[in-house]
Amino acid sequence: MGISQIALFLIAVTIFYIFFKKLFSGDYPKRGIDYEAKLPDEQIGGISRPDKIFTEPKVEKSRLDELLEMADDSLAKENFEDAKKAILSALILDENNVEVLQRAGFVSIQEEDFNQAVVYYEKIIALEPKNDLAFGSLANTYHKLGEDDKAIETHKQAISLDAHYAPHFFNYANTLYDLGKLDEARQNYQKALELDDGLQEAQAMIDKIDSKEA
Numbered sequence: 001m002g003i004s005q006i007a008l009f010l011i012a013v014t015i016f017y018i019f020f021k022k023l024f025s026g027d028y029p030k031r032g033i034d035y036e037a038k039l040p041d042e043q044i045g046g047i048s049r050p051d052k053i054f055t056e057p058k059v060e061k062s063r064l065d066e067l068l069e070m071a072d073d074s075l076a077k078e079n080f081e082d083a084k085k086a087i088l089s090a091l092i093l094d095e096n097n098v099e100v101l102q103r104a105g106f107v108s109i110q111e112e113d114f115n116q117a118v119v120y121y122e123k124i125i126a127l128e129p130k131n132d133l134a135f136g137s138l139a140n141t142y143h144k145l146g147e148d149d150k151a152i153e154t155h156k157q158a159i160s161l162d163a164h165y166a167p168h169f170f171n172y173a174n175t176l177y178d179l180g181k182l183d184e185a186r187q188n189y190q191k192a193l194e195l196d197d198g199l200q201e202a203q204a205m206i207d208k209i210d211s212k213e214a
Contacts, residue, residue, distance in 0.1 A: 117141045132161035166196035
């Protein structure tokens with residue numbers, strides 16, 4: 001064996017000696033120990049560091065939402081003039097927004113501008129042909145204008161779209177009562193009461209009709 005071979009042999013022996021010494025001494029990197037989290041809630045890679053909290057950005061309200069809030073606040077205070085200003089400003093931003101149009105119709109009725117209310121409710125129906133609430137409001141408005149044939153037809157349309165909504169029958173009954181159609185009115189008050197037994201106004205009107213016919 002030459003000198004070079006002896007040197008290589010000694011180097012190999014030394015390498016194996018160092019390797020096995022570290023192996024049995026436990027002095028080598030252990031997966032899950034050497035790289036374990038250093039904080040109770042910390043994950044490897046810093047995904048959930050308690051000192052680095054990820055938050056969602058605050059959603060900014062649109063100008064339209066702000067105007068609707070202003071309108072609702074004014075309506076709650078029965079300040080119809082301020083409500084109207086906010087609603088008209090909202091309509092400039094989105095003239096086809098149904099929520100805004102509904103409020104516009106309501107304010108118009110409060111101000112007894114019934115023709116304008118009709119315009120708003122008809123527009124809602126053009127946008128949403130199955131909006132039963134818009135039909136109901138339009139029917140009430142027609143009645144206030146004295147257009148009772150249109151009112152009756154529109155009440156029927158509201159009922160056909162939602163035959164389980166007590167106010168539709170109650171409002172229709174009110175129109176019939178005003179027109180002197182007491183039997184039909186009573187039937188619709190009764191239907192409203194069947195759908196909502198807490199609607200005491202319907203029972204009061206039934207009693208009123210009964211007292212007239214007695």
